[in-house]
Amino acid sequence: MTIDELRARAAERQQTCSQIKKMIVSRLDLEIEPDWITDDQPLFGRGLELDSLDVLELYVAIEAEFGVALYDSEMSVFGSVSRLADEVNPALRATA
């Protein structure tokens, strides 16, 4: 794969991650800029320090924004923004 193709593939994931970060910041009224959240940082407990109520809010937000229902998913889908990106954009998961 050429470097341009690799950059295009990375851009697709980064775009999905960016969309998720904006959604998290907006829905949870966080005071940080979305890009301050890194793709790999933990979301619950450590990291962004979200709690179980935040999870419920995110379930609703993800379904509204991406049309993906995660209600029965394992908590591991919230392991990081990038992991969440795999769920809301399955095309990424095929390569991750």
Place this chain on the structure above:
Amino acid sequence: MASVLASIHPEDTVYGEVGDATVPLRFSSLTEEYGVLRERAALLDLSGHRLIEITGPAAVDFAQRLLARDVEYLTSDRCMMSLVLDESGQVVDQVVAFGREDGILLESSCGAGTRLLEHLQARKEDGVEVTDRSGDLTALGLEGPYSWGVVGRLIDGELASLPFESVVDTTWDDVEIVFARTGLTGEYGYQMIVPVEAAAGLWQRSLEHAQAAGLDALELAMLEVRQPIPRHEATPGATVVEIGANWLVDITKDEFVGRDAVVEAFENGGGRRTVGFTGCTGVPAPGTRVQAGGQDVGEIVYAVHSVGLDATLGLARVEQDLAAAGLELSVGGMPVTTLTSPYVVPKSWGIPII
């Protein structure tokens, strides 16, 4: 600084020099200790983590200025992890700050205590006392999906289900200890800060319910959940943003040492980013070049053999527009694949505390 528990560790314990500390790397084998940490309950000798007390009427203001996260209202029943930066935004250390009635207690990362202490002493102000407590206090850790059960058998079952980063002053065997729900590996984790003279007794009693694990297993499990390890990741010149440790910095805080440099690095937007990878044969050394499509795009930060993945696992620092999971890159001529964090899902995420 030798472990205060060295005299009771088995003779065949493998020690290593990590910064200013001599710490147990392995008590048995990495595979066995990793298995204990990920499947049951591991007991950790954290005596390589220096304990530094900040007291005095200006203690909280001082800590608030020196730590990158907000500790102004850190009460004595809470702790938090934070970076400590220098004026140029470089990482001095990653600490756990414990709120105390008379100030704040800092726990350094492994082997970084001298550097942290010197950094604090050099910036000390009137009304602040900075005291190294490592001569009379030490820390033991418990990590694992069933470490909560050990807490119940050892001290009090109710402590096991404390919220994350809660702290309780309690007693063990009539000895006053500081007990905290912490965690570095994604598994249930706890720390006990105990007087040095009681540490051997608590260690031996803990071994009746848990198995000792050394730094090798702990750091591997930390890497697998992308918990920053400053001694590996804070390479000279790397910014907080390049390291990916943003979450250990409160960018909304008005002022702290290093803030301007961090904000500048963030707003500039350029530079490299850190991404996990697996693949290749063997473990590439830090600094090994990383290629994409035949072009040089970065370097290896560090890598190990992951027992959980049964493969090489590492971090690479690459050009920002290539720092994403799911890419086929090349390290030393061998293919690697970038990964989504966490690289290994902790068992604790699927096990409730009963």
